[in-house]
Amino acid sequence: MKLKLVTTAGAFLLGSVAAMAQPNVLLIIADDMGLDASKCYDVGNQQAPMPNIEAMCAQGLVFMSAYAMPTCSPTRATIMSGQYGFRTGVGAPIASDGSDDLDPDTPTLFDALTGEGYASNVLGKWHISGRDLGFEMPTEMGVSNYFGLYNGGIQDYFNWPAIENGQEVMVEGYSTTVLTDKAIDWINGQDQPWFLWLAYNAPHSPFHLPPNNLHSSDDLPADEESVNANPLPYYNAMLEALDTEIGRLLASMSDDERANTYIMFIGDNGTPNQVIGDLYGTHQAKGTLYNSATNVPFVITGPGVLQGRTDAFVNTTDFYSTITAIAGASASSPDSIDFSPVLSGGEGARTFINVDHFTNRETRGGGQYGWAWRETDYKLIAPKGEELQLYSLIDDPLEQNNLLANGGTPEAIAMANEMKAKRDALVASK
Numbered sequence: 001m002k003l004k005l006v007t008t009a010g011a012f013l014l015g016s017v018a019a020m021a022q023p024n025v026l027l028i029i030a031d032d033m034g035l036d037a038s039k040c041y042d043v044g045n046q047q048a049p050m051p052n053i054e055a056m057c058a059q060g061l062v063f064m065s066a067y068a069m070p071t072c073s074p075t076r077a078t079i080m081s082g083q084y085g086f087r088t089g090v091g092a093p094i095a096s097d098g099s100d101d102l103d104p105d106t107p108t109l110f111d112a113l114t115g116e117g118y119a120s121n122v123l124g125k126w127h128i129s130g131r132d133l134g135f136e137m138p139t140e141m142g143v144s145n146y147f148g149l150y151n152g153g154i155q156d157y158f159n160w161p162a163i164e165n166g167q168e169v170m171v172e173g174y175s176t177t178v179l180t181d182k183a184i185d186w187i188n189g190q191d192q193p194w195f196l197w198l199a200y201n202a203p204h205s206p207f208h209l210p211p212n213n214l215h216s217s218d219d220l221p222a223d224e225e226s227v228n229a230n231p232l233p234y235y236n237a238m239l240e241a242l243d244t245e246i247g248r249l250l251a252s253m254s255d256d257e258r259a260n261t262y263i264m265f266i267g268d269n270g271t272p273n274q275v276i277g278d279l280y281g282t283h284q285a286k287g288t289l290y291n292s293a294t295n296v297p298f299v300i301t302g303p304g305v306l307q308g309r310t311d312a313f314v315n316t317t318d319f320y321s322t323i324t325a326i327a328g329a330s331a332s333s334p335d336s337i338d339f340s341p342v343l344s345g346g347e348g349a350r351t352f353i354n355v356d357h358f359t360n361r362e363t364r365g366g367g368q369y370g371w372a373w374r375e376t377d378y379k380l381i382a383p384k385g386e387e388l389q390l391y392s393l394i395d396d397p398l399e400q401n402n403l404l405a406n407g408g409t410p411e412a413i414a415m416a417n418e419m420k421a422k423r424d425a426l427v428a429s430k
Contacts, residue, residue: 022117022193023303024261025323027079029197030242030297031072031125031153031204033267034285036276037239038297044279048236049216050243052250053265053299060263060301061343066314067374068269070286070293070357070367072152073127075268075316076199077102080109080128080141082320082333084356086427090128091358092367093152098130100360101137110142112324112331119190124148124179124199126163135163147182149175153204174211176202176238180245184252195323198249203238205272207231214241232275262302262326266316269293281400287357287367289381290399294355294372305343312348313374314339334429351375354426358384373423380419390416 036044040057041064068075069085077083077090080102085091090102113120122143129137131150138146147164154160157175161168171178183198207227212218217237220226227234246265250258270285270293285292298314321336337350353374357367369384379399381389390403390412403412 021260022328023326024193024257025195025326026187026261026263027195027197027319027323028246028263028265029076029124029199030239030265030267031199031201032269032272032286033203033239033297034269034271034276034292035267035295035297036279036285036292037203037235037267037271040297040299044276046232046236046277048239048243050239052243052247056263056265056301057299059307060299061305061307062309063298063300063314064309064311065353065374066266066296066298066316067294067353067355068267068296068316069355070269070288072125072268073100074356076126076128078316078335079197079319081106082109082317082331082336084315084317084335084354084426085358086356087335087430089360091356091360092369094127094130095361096131096151098133101129101133102141104129104137104140106141107331107333108141109320109323109331110144112320112329113195113327114142116193116327116329118193118195118327118329120144120195120197121186122146122148122197122199123182123186124197125152125201126150126199127152135166135168138163139166145186148179148199149201153206154201155206157202157206157208157210174214174241176200176210176214176242176245180249183249187253187257193327195327199268200242202242203235205274207234207238207274209234210237210241214244216240232277235272235275260303262300262305264298264300264319266298267296269296280398283399284368289355289357289368289370289372289383291379291393291397292399300343302343306345310342310348312339312342313350313353314348315350315353318350352422353379354423371423373419375419375422378415378419380416380423382420382423388416388420390419 035041039047071093073094074085077088150163162171209222215237273284276285280292283290317335318337318339320333321338322340324331325338325340342348355372358369370382373380377394379391391399
């Protein structure tokens, strides 16, 4: 895919910086934040002010075609393993008993960083394995000192259960702030190159009014009835609070450390359906196979990263190879493609997008299951138990006009069959 860049005079090649010093990598994951929730993208008109993330978008590289899975666990499993869900078995949010979890014997991103002189850690939301399997799974997957919420969410952002030193503890304090404090302390404690996976649970429900010092919507009533009647302003306040704390984290780093750190910010799936309004017509967002759930905000800044926007394809599987490449580690995964050449103006090597969303539990509901496949500007969607759908994302970016409706044209049918054959061949490679 071609790169659209506005370069700066101080930009220089990624490889030359990596040769000077081993860089740090900070991966920040927002929970339930789609393109429509970010002012960095031209989708919707109800975005929260997020000046720190917007500054990253102005200074770094914004990806227009970054794809996650429709829900949280599958996305996190792809980042951790570099593999699609049909290989790992993680196709939907992990249940508490862990029957769909990521196998701890799977080679992980953290395993790959071992021996490269890197300190590495996960802080925040885990949700790659279930509680009933015990809390040692992060350690078994190569994570050194995990702290955070183990499940998909919490009931109360101000008083919540976390795993610390392999034990469950109750934490009093606003979750977004506590995780930021932990991240600052961990980074300040490193005397070697580091990789930090910082997974906030904001802006995931329950929607609420954050502490007033973190946002500009302190005129909102805080009672549950008001929140339920109109959750959007509370969702936006949570995003603004998240941005405020990200700003505090970045400000805690010295200029030299910031200059030698790749900072990646991504949403793990689309925006919650309670707050999208009618933006996507009859389609919902989170939990579906449409772009509203899978095309997520992603921006990166760092040494040698050019300024601008790129159409280069990225699947979340690709974080595995890219982060290990930045760290100088030798690692490979069948579904992970290193996109680091794009950061300095090179071509992206990925030519298609693959999305999986499935469940092995007959009683599990919620969401739209199946798979999706994108090539060039066309996207094929295969909802489980339904007919194929084909969309032109150039002419129809919100996917409202199914080119296969009413039988479809011969050209559309041929394109859909060709794309399906490629997806079938990929799955057969398992």
